[in-house]
Amino acid sequence: MSKTGIIFDIKRYSIHDGPGTRTTVHLKGCPLACWWCHNPESQSVAPVVLFRGEKCIGCGSCVKSCHNGAISVRGGTLVTDDGLCDGCGKCCEVCPPEARELCGRHYTVDELMTQLHKDEIFFRDGGGVTFSGGEPFMQPEFLFEALDACGRAGYHRTLDTCGFVSKSVITDSVKRADLYLYDVKHMDPEKHKEYTGVDNVVILENLRAISEAGAKINIRVPFMPGLNSGDENMHALGRFVQPLKGITGVNILPYHTVAKGKHDRWHMEYKLSDLLPPTENQTRHAAGILEGYGLKVHIGG
Known part of the structure; x- marks a missing residue:
């Protein structure tokens, strides 16, 4: 019987969630509670x-x-x-x-595939399906069955993850995923815990584990002035990522205020109301540090 999962959005024609034109499936549930969360309504697994x-x-x-x-x-x-x-x-x-x-709405894998097949023309031209969230690994059985179904259909599969999942689950996903969009929010474990609710030990261990397992990985860094934008953090990130295999690049994602509007809309607390987006000079400076470690850096999604 087809597994059932809870999805809160299916976003078509996405060009920022992996190569080509993609359909992004947003699964509910996330183990983190980031101060800047763009989808705060997704954090609980239940509708x-x-x-x-x-x-x-x-x-x-x-x-x-x-x-x-x-x-x-x-x-x-x-x-x-x-x-x-x-x-x-x-x-x-x-x-x-x-x-x-x-x-949040319940979908079987068959129901999800019916939706995805509608966009097959884009998948055949360099696009594919991206599973995001929330955090897609919060629903691993549904996720794996959906990834397998996409594989049988010949669709390129990308996983957008925060990496806070058991090592056995994420390494088992490597044979099912063509690319990972892997968030690294802060290199300091205490700061990471302050800003997201969990430290980064498991996240960094899993990043190393899927690298060793042969995954292709694009690192994504949400870039918030005064929170994780310092030179020390950028150098720590560069030192950690430089020796890893399978790294296709690093995306610096400048902070913007869209998330505040969503928090206000749903009467949720937003801790960064006074934070301004980074300047171009700040962002380019951070990119320069990472490029010094031989990494291919792109600003934006």
Whole structure:
């Protein structure tokens, strides 16, 4: 029987998630909680209902639709009990102003492949499928079956990962993936834990492990001024990556404020409200340090 996974977005015509024109499958769930997370709604594995109170007209349709009684009116305001909500999405279907949005839908691998086959013309011309998140390894059984199905179809397969996964799982994926987009957010384990919720020990060990297993890897560095932009961190990254096999390049991804808008939209805390994007000089300086280690560096996705 085809495995079932939870996907919160299928993004077509992507040109920043691997070679060529790609379809990016965003799986729910992530073990990290990065301060700059672009998809904060993806962090939990289960489907979640997101609510925009400013769009609510107070019609009460959602209250009537909820079979678990998770939605109620308190003091004139709609309140959802997350402990009772099972993420079925019925309240989203009946909301006239679309103030409620379901993030996450169950797919079988067969259902996913039906969607991917629609884009096959792009995959035959240098593109392919990228599995991202969240963190795709949060749903390993579904991920592996989907990767195998893409392989049988002849589709190029890219994994976009933070690397925080068991070594046995990620090394087992090497035979199923044609390319990894591997995030390295900080080289200092304490700083990494402060900014993401976990240290980087497992992440760096896994990067070395898939390199030794023959993977092709593109390193991606989210570049935040004052957080990980210092020369010491760039030199540490260069020293670590330089001897690894299979490195196709390093992408420096300059911080931007798009994530703040999404946090504000869904009333989530955003810790970097005052952070400005890096200047061109800052970004080029960091790229120059990494190029000094013989690495091919590209600024942007």
